[in-house]
Amino acid sequence: MKKDLIDTIMEKDYHALTASEREELKSFCNSEDEYNQMKEVFIGVEGMSWEHPKPKAETKQRLDELFDNTYPKAAPVWYSSVLTVVVPKDKPVHRQPLAQIAAIALLVLLTVPFWNSEVQINDKPVQMAQADVVDQEAAASSETAVPVKDKPVAEAENETAVNVRVAEDFPATPQPEPGGRVASASAAGSGAIAENRFNSLAEAAADEHPDGVFVAVSQPASEEPEMLDLLTATF
Amino acid sequence: MTDESLMVAISKGDKRAFDEIYNRYSGPLLGYFMRMLWRDREKAEDFVHDIFAKIIRKPELFDPSRTFKTWLYSVANNMCKNEYKKQEVRKNTSNGLDESYAVTDHNTNVLSEVFDSQFRDQFEKSLNDLDTKHSEVFRLRHLDGLSIKEIAEILKISDGTVKSRLFYATKYLASSLEAFNPVLNR
Numbered sequence: 007m008k009k010d011l012i013d014t015i016m017e018k019d020y021h022a023l024t025a026s027e028r029e030e031l032k033s034f035c036n037s038e039d040e041y042n043q044m045k046e047v048f049i050g051v052e053g054m055s056w057e058h059p060k061p062k063a064e065t066k067q068r069l070d071e072l073f074d075n076t077y078p079k080a081a082p083v084w085y086s087s088v089l090t091v092v093v094p095k096d097k098p099v100h101r102q103p104l105a106q107i108a109a110i111a112l113l114v115l116l117t118v119p120f121w122n123s124e125v126q127i128n129d130k131p132v133q134m135a136q137a138d139v140v141d142q143e144a145a146a147s148s149e150t151a152v153p154v155k156d157k158p159v160a161e162a163e164n165e166t167a168v169n170v171r172v173a174e175d176f177p178a179t180p181q182p183e184p185g186g187r188v189a190s191a192s193a194a195g196s197g198a199i200a201e202n203r204f205n206s207l208a209e210a211a212a213d214e215h216p217d218g219v220f221v222a223v224s225q226p227a228s229e230e231p232e233m234l235d236l237l238t239a240t241f
Numbered sequence: 242m243t244d245e246s247l248m249v250a251i252s253k254g255d256k257r258a259f260d261e262i263y264n265r266y267s268g269p270l271l272g273y274f275m276r277m278l279w280r281d282r283e284k285a286e287d288f289v290h291d292i293f294a295k296i297i298r299k300p301e302l303f304d305p306s307r308t309f310k311t312w313l314y315s316v317a318n319n320m321c322k323n324e325y326k327k328q329e330v331r332k333n334t335s336n337g338l339d340e341s342y343a344v345t346d347h348n349t350n351v352l353s354e355v356f357d358s359q360f361r362d363q364f365e366k367s368l369n370d371l372d373t374k375h376s377e378v379f380r381l382r383h384l385d386g387l388s389i390k391e392i393a394e395i396l397k398i399s400d401g402t403v404k405s406r407l408f409y410a411t412k413y414l415a416s417s418l419e420a421f422n423p424v425l426n427r
Binding site: 010011012033034035040043044046047048050051052058059060061062065066068069070072073074076077 | 254256259263267268269271272275282286289290293294297298364382383388389390404405407408411412414415416418
């Protein structure tokens, strides 16, 4: 309740009144004694706690029945109770359960592409490991087997390409068949020895890998000068 | 929630809003009707039921641009005026405070209680000695807690008239309760 003149009288002494307040009270009290009398009555009445009486319970019951008849309750629909829980009206949008669930679902969907890419990435090491196993087995089957465990995959693949080229540079040498066997070509010139050596190695590897997939054994060039000449001649 | 927002909720069938409004104003209204209707408790209870029934049936009668408390007491005042017209006789059966209209005092001193009881009796008697227009204004201001402006709006009179009646009643009570000044000065 906004303060009015009564509150002013109860709070202020006569001498503390402003000119406008005195002017307003002029018609009601002419002296300081009258002012103090009124002030005492106001304070005394305000100081007493007037408890309001309470109506009977029957009055409230009658009113409740009237209210129910005036505003009949609609039959509850199952989804209305669900909506009340997930979309409460008394909460802001960002704190409603439905909005939060939708936000979480969106975040999960955004991470799905990353799941697939991780699967692809994970496949490559497996493939590399399989290639390493093949190298190891090929090395174990050859006469001058050299462990290829530590050999980089890229280098092994390059040698494979080189060996294919070597085979193509000697047209007399038949291309490796799926069976992996390569017939020995007739020796000609300085490359004949290297070629024979290559063929023997290829044949040995083909025996181990009937599907024709094999990798040439890596050997130091100092031990195979013929191979070195062959390689340098090719490039 | 404010009274005005509760009324809007009631118009939409919100039972809890009605319960809140009832809890806030049923007691003060009962006291008001008892004062205005010659302390007839039964009649005051009926009037309380009628005014809240009006709120249930026709909440649109309340103008949201107005203060709900002012509107409620205006309706109550009009109901009492209509009852006066029906009765055409003002009963004065008050012999002191009604038992249900208690004045609490935390002072447990026996002598003080006796003194307070006598003071209350004299206070009520003096207030009843006043004519209705003065006593009504005094009660609305000090017992119902309404401001001068709100009283003026309820009774459809000017602020100056309310002040005039209020100060007249106060002066009268001050003179009639002069013997109890030590109580007033506590």
